Amino acid sequence: MGKQRIYTISELASEFGITPRTIRYYEEVGLLASTRESQNHQRLYDARSRARLKLILRGRRFGFSLGEIKEMIELYDVDPTQKEQLRRTIEYGDRKIAEVEEMIADLIQIKEEMLEFRERFTGLLTDLEQKEERGKAGV
Template sequence: MKINGETHYQIGEVAEMLGTTTRTIRYYEEIGLLTPPKRLDGGIRIYTKDDIIKLKFILKLKELGITLKEMQELASIYRVHQTPEKIVPRLIEILDSHIEKIDDKIAKLASLRKDIVEYKAKVLDAMKKENGGNDEKA
């Protein structure tokens, strides 16, 4: 719908557009990640393209494993400074921290994989010896 020449979207349209739920969008508003949108008579939420861009950013952070607490911290920085550039240094710190955690998990999984491969080889070797020993007795 157009209001003062600007396209606005209702919450259901936004949710469908972004592959999320209306409840998720409302929740992000409740916890301060999204600024509450304008409302029409009757309380119907309407969102601008800027609101949708912010919501896409939040959903991308969620996809990357950023916690709600970390997102709230970024939102707080944004509210104080009103420029996305001010959140970038903290966002980079958060992303670096997540990269380190993922690298640790990858290392642990690689070690676990190696252990499993070695154990499998021992089991197969033991089975061959056992079967070979039985064949000799027969």
């Protein structure tokens, strides 16, 4: 088995650069469950929860809303014996894959444009520097 490290809420928070409040909020909206230490009522997280949090933050990074993220993550919880559920999940996944492909294509185009832009600017800069050199030489 994998090592079963468990994490407190502030451990996870500082690891991912977020606040405990954020994690509690994700629980509040049903995105991330936690087990509780009996007696203490303290939230505890295992490797699985940690992975799930990572997924959430990854989605957030690309501008998905928590609602969309929830929809996507819940695919991991599909019942693998229900044909109709499997089919719907695959279909939904195909749409999401297409979306991601589109995003990749767009980002590549954006990068190209930024590079062109960068070259224009470095060109302008070296022009200015050469002008300055000639100025100095002229004196």
